[in-house]
Structure formats: structure tokens, C-alpha cells
Amino acid sequence: MKRIALVVLVSLIGMGAAQAAGKIGLVDMRNALFSSKAAKQFTEDTVSQFKQQDLEVRAVGEEGQKLDLRLKNDAAIMSDSERAKTAADLEEKIQEYKYLKTKLDKALAEKRQQFLEESRPRLDNAINQLVQKEKLDLLLPREAALYAAEGMDYTAQIIDMLDAQK
Numbered sequence: 639m640k641r642i643a644l645v646v647l648v649s650l651i652g653m654g655a656a657q658a659a660g661k662i663g664l665v666d667m668r669n670a671l672f673s674s675k676a677a678k679q680f681t682e683d684t685v686s687q688f689k690q691q692d693l694e695v696r697a698v699g700e701e702g703q704k705l706d707l708r709l710k711n712d713a714a715i716m717s718d719s720e721r722a723k724t725a726a727d728l729e730e731k732i733q734e735y736k737y738l739k740t741k742l743d744k745a746l747a748e749k750r751q752q753f754l755e756e757s758r759p760r761l762d763n764a765i766n767q768l769v770q771k772e773k774l775d776l777l778l779p780r781e782a783a784l785y786a787a788e789g790m791d792y793t794a795q796i797i798d799m800l801d802a803q804k
Contacts, residue, residue, distance in 0.1 A: 660775025664786050665765070666793045667779060671757055674800040680753050687749075688742060695738045702731035757800075764799035768792055
């Protein structure tokens with residue numbers, strides 16, 4: 639009788655633990671967000687919007703490289719004043735490049751942050767839909783798992799849900 643009671647007790651504890659674990663899913667939120675159609679459109683729009691600034695940064699960089707190459711190759715045949723002027727011009731190009739590159743990087747970072755802020759409600763909505771649809775008890779970031787079975791990753795479904803939203 640005691641053995642039967644012990645087996646029943648262990649079974650009940652095991653069932654309780656299994657129910658407590660529930661259904662768990664994982665999502666790579668960064669991948670989901672940046673793989674969506676909206677993110678691809680954002681990237682295209684951003685590239686076209688900042689194309690001129692990017693070309694300007696590249697042109698200044700190329701001018702600086704030419705001055706550096708000239709200084710290295712022709713320093714022996716240049717007069718002291720010409721070498722000093724070329725070095726000063728190179729330093730000016732380096733400073734201009736740094737300024738323009740920093741300005742472009744800052745503008746791109748602000749644009750990305752704006753996209754993330756605008757996308758967050760859509761991502762939250764997709765996550766809520768997924769949790770309800772799949773009856774998940776726990777949804778974690780993919781990065782939090784050291785190992786997970788293939789079926790636990792819901793990133794592709796989140797991407798599809800984001801793409802379906804307007």
C-alpha cells in the first residue's frame with residue numbers, strides 16, 4: 639500500500655513539474671525585426687537618403703589617400719615648403735573626413751533608433767499574437783538559450799507576422 643501511494647505521489651509531482659514547465663519558445667528579436675520587409679524598405683530608403691553624404695565622405699577619404707600616397711612617394715623630391723603644405727593638406731583632409739564620417743554615422747544611428755522606436759509596437763503585437771496562437775507560457779530571447787531544440791525557435795513566424803502587418 640505504501641509503495642502504491644509513493645508511486646502515485648511521484649507521478650503527481652512529475653505531472654505537476656511537467657505542467658509547470660509549460661510551453662516555451664525562443665525568438666531572435668533583432669533578426670526578426672531586421673529581416674522584415676519594413677526593415678528592408680527602411681534600409682533602401684536610408685541608403686538613398688544618405689547616398690550623397692556617403693559619396694562626400696568617400697571622396698574626402700580618397701583625396702586624403704592620394705595626398706598620403708603623394709607624400710610617401712614624392713617626399714624625397716619635394717621641397718620643404720611643398721612637403722609641409724602637402725602634410726598640412728593631408729591633416730586637413732583627415733580632420734574633414736573624421737568630421738563628415740562622424741556626422742553621417744550619427745545621422746544613421748538616429749535614423750536606426752527612430753526605426754526601432756516605430757517598430758516596437760508592431761513587434762510587441764506580433765509577439766502577443768504568437769503567444770496566443772501557439773499558447774506559449776514563456777517566450778525568451780534566443781540569445782538567452784545555450785541550447786534549444788529546432789521547434790522552439792519562433793523567429794520565422796514573428797517575421798511573417800511583422801510582414802503581414804501594415
